[in-house]
Amino acid sequence: xxxxxxxxxxxxxxxxxxxxxxxxxxxxxxxxxxxxxxxxxxxxxxxxxxxxxxxxxxxxxxxxxxxxxxxxxxxxxxxxxxxxxxxxxxxxxxxxxxxxxxxxxxxxxxxxxxxxxxxxxxxxxxxxxxxxxxxxxxxxxxxxxxxxxxxxxxxxxxxxxxxxxxxxxxxxx
Amino acid sequence: xxxxxxxxxxxxxxxxxxxxxxxxxxxxxxxxxxxxxxxxxxxxxxxxxxxxxxxxxxxxxxxxxxxxxxxxxxxxxxxxxxxxxxxxxxxxxxxxxxxxxxxxxxxxxxxxxxxxxxxxxxxxxxxxxxxxxxxxxxxxxxxxxxxxxxxxxxxxxxxxxxxxxxxxxxxxxxxxxxxxxxxxxxxxxxxxxxxxxxxxxxxxxxxxxxxxxxxxxxxxxxxxxxxxxxxxxxxxxxxxxxxxxxxxxxxxxxxxxxxxxxxx
Amino acid sequence: xxxxxxxxxxxxxxxxxxxxxxxxxxxxxxxxxxxxxxxxxxxxxxxxxxxxxxxxxxxxxxxxxxxxxxxxxxxxxxxxxxxxxxxxxxxxxxxxxxxxxxxxxxxxxxxxxxxxxxxxxxxxxxxxxxxxxxxxxxxxxxxxxxxxxxxxxxxxxxxxxxxxxxxxxxxxxxxxxxxxxxxxxxxxxxxxxxxxxxxxxxxxxxxxxxxxxxxxxxxxxxxxxxxxxxxxxxxxxxxxxxxxxxxxxxxxxxxxxxxxxxxxxxxxxxxxxxxxxxxxxxxxxxxxxxxxxx
Numbered sequence: 097x098x099x100x101x102x103x104x105x106x107x108x109x110x111x112x113x114x115x116x117x118x119x120x121x122x123x124x125x126x127x128x129x130x131x132x133x134x135x136x137x138x139x140x141x142x143x144x145x146x147x148x149x150x151x152x153x154x155x156x157x158x159x160x161x162x163x164x165x166x167x168x169x170x171x172x173x174x175x176x177x178x179x180x181x182x183x184x185x186x187x188x189x190x191x192x193x194x195x196x197x198x199x200x201x202x203x204x205x206x207x208x209x210x211x212x213x214x215x216x217x218x219x220x221x222x223x224x225x226x227x228x229x230x231x232x233x234x235x236x237x238x239x240x241x242x243x244x245x246x247x248x249x250x251x252x253x254x255x256x257x258x259x260x261x262x263x264x265x266x267x268x269x
Numbered sequence: 270x271x272x273x274x275x276x277x278x279x280x281x282x283x284x285x286x287x288x289x290x291x292x293x294x295x296x297x298x299x300x301x302x303x304x305x306x307x308x309x310x311x312x313x314x315x316x317x318x319x320x321x322x323x324x325x326x327x328x329x330x331x332x333x334x335x336x337x338x339x340x341x342x343x344x345x346x347x348x349x350x351x352x353x354x355x356x357x358x359x360x361x362x363x364x365x366x367x368x369x370x371x372x373x374x375x376x377x378x379x380x381x382x383x384x385x386x387x388x389x390x391x392x393x394x395x396x397x398x399x400x401x402x403x404x405x406x407x408x409x410x411x412x413x414x415x416x417x418x419x420x421x422x423x424x425x426x427x428x429x430x431x432x433x434x435x436x437x438x439x440x441x442x443x444x445x446x447x448x449x450x451x452x453x454x455x456x457x458x459x460x461x462x463x464x465x466x467x468x469x470x471x472x473x474x475x476x477x478x479x480x481x482x483x484x485x486x487x488x489x490x491x492x493x494x495x496x497x498x499x500x501x502x503x504x505x506x507x508x509x510x511x512x513x514x515x516x517x518x519x520x521x522x523x524x525x526x527x528x529x530x531x532x533x
Numbered sequence: 534x535x536x537x538x539x540x541x542x543x544x545x546x547x548x549x550x551x552x553x554x555x556x557x558x559x560x561x562x563x564x565x566x567x568x569x570x571x572x573x574x575x576x577x578x579x580x581x582x583x584x585x586x587x588x589x590x591x592x593x594x595x596x597x598x599x600x601x602x603x604x605x606x607x608x609x610x611x612x613x614x615x616x617x618x619x620x621x622x623x624x625x626x627x628x629x630x631x632x633x634x635x636x637x638x639x640x641x642x643x644x645x646x647x648x649x650x651x652x653x654x655x656x657x658x659x660x661x662x663x664x665x666x667x668x669x670x671x672x673x674x675x676x677x678x679x680x681x682x683x684x685x686x687x688x689x690x691x692x693x694x695x696x697x698x699x700x701x702x703x704x705x706x707x708x709x710x711x712x713x714x715x716x717x718x719x720x721x722x723x724x725x726x727x728x729x730x731x732x733x734x735x736x737x738x739x740x741x742x743x744x745x746x747x748x749x750x751x752x753x754x755x756x757x758x759x760x761x762x763x764x765x766x767x768x769x770x771x772x773x774x775x776x777x778x779x780x781x782x783x784x785x786x787x788x789x790x791x792x793x794x795x796x797x798x799x800x801x802x803x804x805x806x807x808x809x810x811x812x813x814x815x816x817x818x819x820x821x822x823x824x825x826x827x
Contacts, residue, residue: 152725152729153728153729154725154728154729173728173733174725174728174729175728175730175731175732176731177729180729180730181725181726181729183725183726184722185720185722187720187722187723187725187726189723189726189727189741190723191744191745200727200730200732200740201730201731204730204731204732204733204736205731248730249729249730252730252731275734275735276636278628279628279631279632279635280632280636282624282625282628282629282632283628283629283632283633285625286625286626286629286648286705286709287629287647289701289702290647290648290651290702290705290706291647291651292666293659293662293663293665293666293667293702294651294654294662296662296666296672297658297661297662297665297666300672348555349555349556349559350556352551352553352555352556353552353553353555353556353557355552356548356549356552356553357553359548359552360548360549360553362546362553368553368556368557368560371560371564371565372556372560374560374564374565374568375560375564377759377807377811378568378763378807379759379760379762379763379764379780379803379804379807380760380763381763381765381780381783381784381800382571382763382783382800382803382804383564383567383568385571385783385784385787385796385800386567386568386571386800387563387567388788389570389571389574389793389797390566390567390570390571393570393793394566394570406563407563409559409563410559410560410563410564413556413559417556442548467653467654470655471653471654471655471656473655473656473657473766474656474765474766478787478788487655488655488656488657491657491658492657495657495770504661505665507658508662511654511655511658512654512658514653514654515650515651515653515654516650518653519646519650
């Protein structure tokens with residue numbers, strides 16, 4: 097997060113992904129700098145989501161390289177990548193409270209208990225959703241759910257955060 | 270590496286599960302072609318037990334009885350159950366939830382109890398003669414719920430706008446039923462029948478309690494053979510009938526699925 | 534508005550009669566009535582010859598529960614067997630459901646069918662098949678003896694272990710189905726999200742998959758527990774009348790000895806036990822476990 101302005105955060109080199117019958121991603125090259133907000137636009141079905149999923153490690157590229165923070169991560173499993181997604185359908189865990197949802201990633205990183213608590217509370221405050229901590233995702237509006245999904249990713253302080261279709265739930269708020 | 274191990278353990282346990290479920294009946298099927306009359310040692314290949322089977326009139330009668338009971342049960346239970354499933358899904362009415370739970374009752378109470386209760390009820394209270402009437406009534410009580418829940422499950426996947434369109438276009442209720450609703454329900458009816466027929470054909474416990482004397486179905490006959498250790502090899506041969514039947518039914522389901530897929 | 538609503542209501546009533554009417558009548562006469570009858574009979578006194586006397590009494594229950602009868606022990610034994618069966622079914626059934634759901638690919642339906650098909654076969658045949666395979670004289674014993682792997686035959690028939698083995702064999706498929714359904718019901722993006730947030734596959738399983746399939750697990754537990762608890766054929770055919778479960782006593786009193794009132798009391802006690810245990814399962818497993826059954 098403290099990196100210099102022109103540090104390259106994500107880089108894709110010659111990325112190719114094919115599904116049976118379609119080439120979803122065809123030789124894509126791109127560089128995203130630290131602290132840069134980068135948008136992929138295009139009609140639905142053109143492969144934006146696939147690119148994000150490859151960056152996160154949920155799909156494997158057929159050709160080309162994915163670099164996060166200057167390291168090739170093609171072989172790195174998603175749970176060791178310093179990159180988090182906000183899913184199109186948000187994918188909040190329905191059996192966990194909002195607080196537990198946000199703490200989920202931190203618990204894996206062996207962060208101390210009170211540190212987790214502190215960071216979750218900070219995040220909730222930042223999203224102005226403190227009151228929702230002990231509620232379950234279904235009890236929240238679409239806009240609130242989206243903020244929780246974002247909070248869940250940001251609380252891990254990843255070097256990059258990919259957000260699928262960010263405006264989808266926006267209209268409700 | 271660790272993932273691979275977890276996956277491998279998962280695969281091994283699953284294979285053990287499949288082996289456990291299948292090994293006994295496959296071995297039994299193979300041994301029904303064994304020439305040795307008593308036993309577990311393999312001698313040589315023969316089909317003479319099957320020939321014997323067809324020349325044992327009691328067995329053939331038992332098969333016919335079972336087929337008759339299963340057919341009548343299937344027709345009535347499927348009809349009652351499908352109608353109920355349709356009504357429970359389509360209409361909101363007082364006691365709907367209660368009815369849904371009640372339908373579950375015969376299949377949630379242990380069979381011995383429900384079957385025993387029917388026996389007492391038939392002999393002491395309503396005087397329904399044991400034998401065919403009692404068996405068929407009891408079978409319908411147990412298998413109609415299956416049709417209800419199969420239908421309820423299927424209803425959600427049916428596009429009901431067709432039925433509404435038919436009513437909108439001025440078709441009367443009966444015409445709508447005949448031309449639209451029943452064709453829409455056909456997969457559910459078929460699935461229920463495929464489930465109920467083998468249930469009724471195979472049932473032992475319920476039949477045992479209410480059969481009385483003289484209405485020996487195939488499972489009852491099999492049981493008496495086991496009890497008195499009669500002709501064990503014939504038992505193997507009969508068993509194969511019970512094993513082949515579900516496999517035939519599954520082929521039927523597969524074929525019908527392939528056909529509906531082809532149709533759409 | 535009101536007229537239209539009334540019209541709708543009348544129409545609904547008109548449709549209810551031919552649709553849910555028959556089953557309502559059927560259930561009333563051939564499910565509720567028989568159950569009510571045995572509950573009633575269980576409160577009548579029994580004569581010395583087993584006949585029902587026209588006098589209300591709790592005598593049957595007193596005899597069964599405190600009269601040194603073997604019934605309480607049989608019920609406890611049944612519960613124990615059913616619980617062990619349940620746990621082992623879960624231990625095999627969950628991995629099977631998980632494996633089919635995760636690695637089944639386009640053969641999922643077929644693999645699931647392969648689990649269910651044997652349960653469509655006749656109950657007696659299946660127990661007999663198991664007995665032929667693992668009993669003595671039996672095919673497995675014969676095979677192992679011939680190979681010299683064992684020097685004397687292993688006979689597990691007529692033991693509690695054999696009864697439990699039989700119960701697992703019969704009821705395993707009913708554990709796999711609801712668990713499979715709940716596994717398939719998990720939104721795949723939840724699993725991806727957990728990986729993305731740093732969960733290893735093992736951690737993901739423990740924190741996401743397992744809690745989200747709780748309903749399926751308890752649904753399966755109910756589906757295998759009730760029939761296993763009330764089973765009487767497995768103990769009869771594999772247990773060889775030496776290990777009696779509650780169902781055997783009910784059958785024995787009702788059919789063999791004709792002591793209807795006593796058998797009815799036994800049935801009521803067993804049903805009460807079942808209902809109580811199902812209630813506990815549903816409390817533990819949540820609403821979903823009920824939905825997974827139906």
